[in-house]
Amino acid sequence: MSRPELRIRTDRFLANIAAVRERIAPSDLMIVVKDQAYGHGLAWAVDTAVQAGVRRFGSYDIRSGIDIRRRLGQAEHTDVQIFAWATSTDEEIDEALDHRIDLGVGTAEYLDRVLARAEARGIAARIHLKIDTGLHRNGLLPEEWPDTIVRVRAAEAAGHASLVGIWSHLAEASDAEDDEAREVFLTAIRTAEQAGPTPEALHLTASAASWWRPELRGTVSRIGAFCYGIRSADGPDLEGILPVAELRATVVDVRGGDALIGVGSFDGLPSALAGAFVGTPAGPRELRLVGETSATIAGWSGMAVGDEVHLFGAGEHGESSATTLAERIDTVGEEILTRLTPFVHRVIVD
Ligand SMILES: *Cc1c(COP(=O)(O)O)cnc(C)c1O
Secondary structure, eight states, X not given: OOSOEEEEEHHHHHHXXXXXXXXXXXXXXXXXXXXXXXXXXHHHHHHHXXXXXOOEEEEXXXXXXXXXXXHHOTTSOTTOEEEEOSOXXXXXXXXXXHTTEEEEEOSHHHHHHHHHHHHHHTOOEEEEEEBOOSOOSSOBOTTTHHHHHHHHHHHHHTTSEEEEEEEOOOOOSOHHHHXXXXXXXXXXXXXXXXXXXXXXXXXXXXXXXXXXXXGGOOSEEEEOGGXXXXXXXXXXXXXXXXXXXXXXXXXXXXXXXXXXXXXXXXGTOOGGGTTOEEEETTEEEEEEEEOSSOEEEEOOTTOOTTOEEEEESSSTTSOBOHHHHHHHTTSOHXXXXXXXXXXXXXXXEO
């Protein structure tokens, strides 16, 4: 093996999904698969999750949502719901309607366009309306909410829309702020209920809040990171959750007391990770320097060309998790994964 390898452990993904579902029940898992399933690979993630019985996917953008629908098969898994929340072009909206993609709608302008496209196509758009609960990053303001509900209910009556969800995203800066966000969320749901049935998908929480704050969970929880075994930055390890991806490289040269491995910043390994510990056949060793196409590791006795080094993983060889590496450079674990280039060979392991 000369190219670095990202090993994707299907058994761990399945175990994490099971642990998450058990923890959040009766809230239903919507697995978030944005950024090519956080760098693990979209097709693999969809196949595995659907086989495990997951019936909701969060894609972020419509294009990936359509990729998921195609992967599932147009005529199969018709009960699977795919949620795309990126504000999109009219052409994309048309495609989303044709592929039964649920649309996250967070502005009046986008709502107008979605309803216009649905009317033109004679299809009822499946809408999850987003209330701004304080993050101020897309979402209808509480003062716009009542009029928006009137508009959506009218579109429902005309057959152009179906209000299937109400949602928001938490800042997770403090419990108190999240509690306030929940109050705004619940008020928005009550307003919608006064003019029609309660939407089936009520979703507010992502990984951390879904896991730690049961009182904030809605009928659905949107979870990415924990399903891939990525703990929160500065958060604790989680019971029953293990990293799905492991990055390995082989020793390509031995120089003095150091080992050179075949992975570097050109592969997406941040050079600022120098100083971190990686796993070697002799246990943890310091990553001394990250070059462009290779990295230098403090050596061990008996080291030889071809030895395997684990850059991140579950710690079996003394390596850190992706999140522990990320904390050194003030980012989140998923970024360590999504930065890896396609040159890093993805190997799926059952
Ligand atoms: C990424 C994302 C999630 C998933 O967050 P995790 O912390 O990875 O579980 C949920 N909701 C939205 C809107 C997101 O963008």
